[in-house]
Amino acid sequence: MSTLAVHDHGVAHHEEGHEHHHKDTFLTKYIFSQDHKMIAKQFLITGITMAFIAMILSVLFRIQLAYPDRAFPLLETLLGRFAPEGRLDPEFYLSLVTIHGTIMVFFVLTAGLSGTFSNLLIPLQVGARDMASPFMNMLSYWFFFTACVIMLSSFFIQKGPAGPGWTIYPPLSALPTAMKGSGMGMTLWLISMVCFIASSLMGGINYVSTVLNMRTKGMDLWKMPLTIWAFFLTAILGVLSFPVLVAGVVLLIFDRSFGTSFYLSDIVVQGQVMPFEGGSPILFQHLFWFLGHPEVYIVIMPAMGISSEVMSVNSRKPIFGYHAMVYSLIGITVLSFIVWGHHMFVTGMNPFLGGVFMITTLIIAVPSAVKTFNWLATIWRGNIRFTPAMLFAIGMVSFFISGGLTGIFLGNAALDINLHDTYFVVAHFHLVMGSAAIFGMLAGVYHWFPKMFGRMMDDKLGYLHFWLTFIGAYLVFFPMHFMGLDGVPRRYYQFTEFVSMQRWLSVNMFITWAAIISALAQVAFLYNFIHSMFWGKKTVQNPWQANTLEWTAPIEHFHGNWHGEIPSVYRWPYDYSKPGAEEDYIMQTTPLSQTMSSNVPHDFEDNPAGLEELSKWTNTQKANEEVK
């Protein structure tokens, strides 16, 4: 029923689209665009810009960690009062850490990743002319843009940006007298985050409704590519968890600005007794991590979806265990709501609760393990083409394994006692969610660049970019595990005050140089991206010989995606290297009736008539052969 309705809608929209097409001005085409493809590009370019900013911030604090005793007058020239005498101010160091984390987690890996690829691929892969609500989609981008501007503007105020870590635990974030970074910078952080969440929600609602209501004819849920499944479940996760963060943030704003005591009690700051009573700092942690944990899956699930798709296309092999892949995504989605407490094992939360959260946390490792094994099985006996996208997808899997396994340590409450907030944690999440997710995103950029810009990126530069970044990321994060196991805490301005930590200085120097080199490697990407956008080789219709619907849409962009009727879908998206088929891929739009030689009984599971056809056809084939 729904497909019928969608079909009608599509036609109506299409005519409308044509009208628009003639009236497009620069403003409506590039700035206040309501076309999902343009909005995707806006998200991508803003995301990349933010990623570069956050990366530069990380290089700055890495320099501090490697050379705690050395002055760099250049820093003073660049940063002014934030680096007096050429050395970073300790409070500014904390601000750098905070803003690096915030930008990377929210602005790059949530908005930059989901925003880009959900917008680009959902309509194109399910066969819709645009999002369910293009106007809301546009608002979503502009709220995101506003959030970015507000966040960055905090670098230009007297006391500098927010500094209490990206988790902004009160009371530190609630008491402007406790640190500089809890002043005006914190206020801007909170405002920015409210805008960001509004953006995320508008995006998420759009993604969910588009996937549910606007699929083309024949595209039932079990024919959707894994990318769409991932984006769909990610959006659900976001829609359900982000409002909780808004609640948490708004209450914090109340505590900061209107004298309430939701999170504050029994506080004496610098000898001054504060009037707050009856609140609980732990309450904020609950609210924060109720979003915060699903957030890490919001970050990684799109990367998983993209990698699954890219690996299947480039291995020329169906994704192994499509159903298991979907069910494990669903499992992760559901479980991610009941594991938030593993961030709070040692915060003073009731220890019994800690035990319960430990159980749920370790259960979530099962669907993650299933996904990993399925990826391995996908490349097994494949026919692997190493496009840059494929390499990044592989990198994603490698990081996901390395970082995921250390999660088993941290998810275990008893082990977490000694590992909590050490560099072991830093290593863990930078591998499993930072590097893995960014690699998923880069795989997506390389893979769908032709779809976005109608041109190809340069492969060789892509290879260079991949290997430098891949090796660099391992060199940066692998040694950090050992630092954590020696009890070196994160968010320390320098390690010179502790005799036991001084011996890690050489390792810190090594990490910093690895970080600088991998940061410079990103120049290869930036050059490749911008150069290919304007002067890259023109793409062909289906450059990767992929099955999914987006490659049937014309290369040239226009609002509405397809001329004429939207193509119908007849099969699942992973018919690669099917025995008996002419080519090693069969597009979703190819009816089963055209591929009699490659059909298998499994294709007709819910279709007895089709099965009968197949057996008739096989019988005649057999009969023919016997005659011969």
Place this chain on the structure above:
Amino acid sequence: MGFNKVITSKKMLSLFAVLMLTGTNLLMAQGTATAAAEKPGVDWLSVSYYILLFVLACIAIAVIGKILKVYDLSQKIQGKAGINWNNLMAIICIVFLIAGAVGTYWSFSVQGKMLLPDAASVHGVKIDSMFWTTTVITFIVFVVTQILLFTFLFVYKHSSKRRAYFLPHNNTIEKVWTIIPAIVLTVLVIFGFFTWQEVTNSADAKGQPASINVDITGKQFQWDLRYPGPDGLLGKKNYKLVGGANKMGIDYTDKNSMDDLAADTLVIPVNKSVRLNIFALDVIHSVYMPHFRVQLNAVPGLPTYFKFTPTLTTQEMRNKLDDPKFEYLVYCNKICGASHYNMQKIVRVVSEAEYTQWLAKQQPLLTPALRTELKLAEVKNNNISTNRLALNN
């Protein structure tokens, strides 16, 4: 006319602006030059050197890229196959695997030796054994999966002669690799759950000798300690009483408070159960004593407790590590402000005899100065409470 046009044109205006700007820049530069004489200025020479280095690297890469392209083309013109990038990537994958294995081995053998020594507490030993079990299991999975990943990449690299094996699913093997991780994780969960329950039980059981209670209070950026006096009991505290010499807000209307002792170092007797009562005054801190596998946040408004039994004295640990300067430490492990990176206190584990000796030497928190101050404070206190009442009304 033409001349006129030139004078009024925007070009002249912008030229003027440029001149002005360069002029001010020159002046500014002179200003900074004089400032530079006082303190070390930016070493622009080395800055430009590094930039030049990077530009050179970029040019080198561009040149290599061009050479490869030309080589590729010339090969193709001669009818030979050009560089097979696909095979090259597959080879790099296997090289990466080998280099990665060597690197991991090196890392484990060099940095793996820099880890914390074995736990110096009773519960820490259990945590350690669980840690090593988990390490062995995860390390095996890590090695096997990474080897499979990169070997598959190498072995199944593209060839136009064959097709990939069409294998959409296999329910048996999927069940196997769902159930095996589930079983392994269940074992770890059960193991971990009971250890956790045991470790976090901070109350003294009946019949057990009572633990030594020590208060540790975190504030920006130091730890304050309070030991019970001869009565073995710690008195009440109230944050509203913080002020003047009463840094911890001890309530001296409680008799138990009178003999409570101040201390600079967290001295604890070996093989005795110690219960830390953890408080924070301003923001969240975290009591972190990695050698004892102890960590718990100090939360304002929410007292927390950690009970542990140290098993090695400082001296024994010094001998074991062959480091005469070794000290156990407690340090802050939750971001708490500018000096978060230096909020430490020495912990010294001693024999019981030494402990009693040391405790006898400690001064009470209720100093004569505080005594006189307190008389005043009591009056002040009343004022405060009436004020508050008025406010509440």
